[in-house]
Amino acid sequence: MIDLNFEDFELVYKEDRTEIKNKDKILDELKHVIGDKNVSILKSDILAYTRDSSLISLNWTIQGKIAGLPEIITWPEDSNHISEILKIANREKIPIVPFAEGSGVVGGAIPIKGGIIIDLKRFNKIIEINDQNLTVTVQAGMNGMNLERYLNSKGYTGGHIPQSLYTSSVGGWIAHRAAGQFSTKYGKIEDIVLGMEVVLPNGEMIKFDPIARAATGPQLDKYFIGSEGTLGIVTQATLKIWPYPEKRTLISYAFPTIEDALDAVRLTLRKQVNPAVVRIYDADETARHFEHIEKATDRVMTVFVCEGITELVDLEEKITREKCEEKSGIDCGEEPVKHWFETRFKVTETSMFPPYKIVADTIEVSIMWDKAADLYHSVIESTSQVEGNLLITAHVSHFYPNGAGFYFTFGGVPGKGKTEFDFYKECWNATIKAVLDVGGSIAHHHGIGVNRSHWMEREWGNGYKVMKQFKEVLDPNNILNPGKIYTPTWKGGDE
Numbered sequence: 001m002i003d004l005n006f007e008d009f010e011l012v013y014k015e016d017r018t019e020i021k022n023k024d025k026i027l028d029e030l031k032h033v034i035g036d037k038n039v040s041i042l043k044s045d046i047l048a049y050t051r052d053s054s055l056i057s058l059n060w061t062i063q064g065k066i067a068g069l070p071e072i073i074t075w076p077e078d079s080n081h082i083s084e085i086l087k088i089a090n091r092e093k094i095p096i097v098p099f100a101e102g103s104g105v106v107g108g109a110i111p112i113k114g115g116i117i118i119d120l121k122r123f124n125k126i127i128e129i130n131d132q133n134l135t136v137t138v139q140a141g142m143n144g145m146n147l148e149r150y151l152n153s154k155g156y157t158g159g160h161i162p163q164s165l166y167t168s169s170v171g172g173w174i175a176h177r178a179a180g181q182f183s184t185k186y187g188k189i190e191d192i193v194l195g196m197e198v199v200l201p202n203g204e205m206i207k208f209d210p211i212a213r214a215a216t217g218p219q220l221d222k223y224f225i226g227s228e229g230t231l232g233i234v235t236q237a238t239l240k241i242w243p244y245p246e247k248r249t250l251i252s253y254a255f256p257t258i259e260d261a262l263d264a265v266r267l268t269l270r271k272q273v274n275p276a277v278v279r280i281y282d283a284d285e286t287a288r289h290f291e292h293i294e295k296a297t298d299r300v301m302t303v304f305v306c307e308g309i310t311e312l313v314d315l316e317e318k319i320t321r322e323k324c325e326e327k328s329g330i331d332c333g334e335e336p337v338k339h340w341f342e343t344r345f346k347v348t349e350t351s352m353f354p355p356y357k358i359v360a361d362t363i364e365v366s367i368m369w370d371k372a373a374d375l376y377h378s379v380i381e382s383t384s385q386v387e388g389n390l391l392i393t394a395h396v397s398h399f400y401p402n403g404a405g406f407y408f409t410f411g412g413v414p415g416k417g418k419t420e421f422d423f424y425k426e427c428w429n430a431t432i433k434a435v436l437d438v439g440g441s442i443a444h445h446h447g448i449g450v451n452r453s454h455w456m457e458r459e460w461g462n463g464y465k466v467m468k469q470f471k472e473v474l475d476p477n478n479i480l481n482p483g484k485i486y487t488p489t490w491k492g493g494d495e
């Protein structure tokens with residue numbers, strides 16, 4: 001048994017952290033309302049909730065640093081338990097952080113103000129599949145892979161397959177407005193959620209019944225999608241499902257430039273063809289992932305998966321190929337797509353860097369078509385100028401008739417006198433500033449967390465003030481996930 005002493009570790013997020021007053025009394029009360037076995041102050045349990053999966057936290061762990069330090073861990077079993085915990089926290093003004101699988105990568109689940117963790121893992125039941133409505137209702141802590149496997153066994157797909165499928169939950173997807181690898185056909189999670197149950201900061205519950213469409217005033221349920229655990233805790237959701245695809249066709253083309261590849265995809269979507277998977281890799285990423293494909297040397301690899309009923313898939317294939325050839329694409333066959341399928345959940349690439357003191361991360365953003373190529377070149381140009389930057393590459397993996405989602409990867413070492421965190425923030429800020437200058441959105445599917453909150457004012461303008469007012473109405477004591485979205489936690493980075 002390791003004897004952990006948290007004082008021996010440097011705490012990264014310590015500003016405004018509050019200790020729980022009357023902790024013994026609060027502990028007793030929590031045990032009384034949700035049961036002894038569902039509450040812990042064991043140091044080993046606390047350690048497990050000190051970080052999320054943001055890559056810089058791996059650098060910190062190696063250096064013996066802790067990102068955030070909670071004081072009490074809870075594992076509620078039902079919505080009433082969550083309601084009771086929130087009533088206590090609201091009365092005592094104790095920070096609460098909802099925590100699902102910790103796969104978030106922007107610090108969303110880091111308890112930067114301390115407080116109580118509400119772990120959602122016991123909310124792991126599938127409630128029902130409705131075949132006529134094509135929906136599944138699940139508890140929010142449901143693991144993604146378990147859900148998809150269950151749906152597949154019944155002849156359906158959920159259509160939402162993020163790279164973190166094995167390590168993320170339905171509630172986490174909703175909280176961060178997640179996107180799966182098959183999003184070009186099935187949509188992002190906000191297109192997939194039809195109903196929800198949410199517990200508010202004061203412990204009250206709201207149920208949004210699934211409905212195909214409604215015209216009953218502004219749709220309040222939508223406001224909780226992407227709220228990152230700051231407005232309420234999602235306990236249950238009804239999601240769209242689809243019959244398992246009858247046919248899958250694998251297509252790949254290598255293009256002379258990223259502009260050609262973007263054009264080919266744009267023109268394909270303009271024909272109202274939506275391949276489920278579309279991924280454009282810039283020349284550097286093509287060299288990294290497809291070095292074994294000779295025809296792709298010095299080119300921009302693009303992979304497509306069309307799926308659904310046979311007749312439509314065949315037509316989608318025909319149109320996709322026509323558009324790729326129009327833009328000088330060279331047919332590379334099925335092999336690159338098979339390679340993608342085999343490696344699509346492999347996540348070791350970036351996590352290999354921190355042990356070598358290299359700081360790396362990924363940043364996803366979005367843009368309309370007319371600025372897409374500008375955004376790419378502008379981010380590559382500005383982020384490569386950060387002192388110590390060794391790598392900045394991109395792929396484009398989510399597409400819409402009107403625009404696309406880009407995914408940048410950076411890596412490097414801090415310049416002289418700089419910390420790893422300084423370098424990390426500089427690369428983040430250079431990327432985000434370039435995106436805003438070109439007219440893009442600062443986040444496509446990972447959310448805000450701590451990494452982006454200081455850019456929210458520029459992203460939203462006056463709307464940010466309204467967002468803060470809404471938060472104050474729902475959570476006047478600011479107990480739910482404080483320090484996220486509405487507070488510029490990384491100060492001084494937005495010049």
Ligand SMILES: Cc1cc2nc3c(=O)[nH]c(=O)nc-3n(C[C@H](O)[C@H](O)[C@H](O)COP(=O)(O)OP(=O)(O)OC[C@H]3O[C@@H](n4cnc5c(N)ncnc54)[C@H](O)[C@@H]3O)c2cc1C
Nearest residue numbers: 100101102103104108162163169171172175178179229234
């Ligand atoms: C290797 C890797 C690959 C990834 N690939 C993708 C990808 O392809 N697409 C994508 O979109 N993301 C991806 N991510 C990011 C991450 O998986 C998502 O953000 C995911 O949606 C988080 O889910 P989680 O259950 O792990 O949530 P957590 O990390 O535990 O929590 C994330 C945030 O949601 C809040 N939260 C969690 N559950 C609830 C709830 N029930 N109610 C209210 N708030 C809640 C937390 O407070 C926190 O703010 C990837 C991450 C990694 C590490």
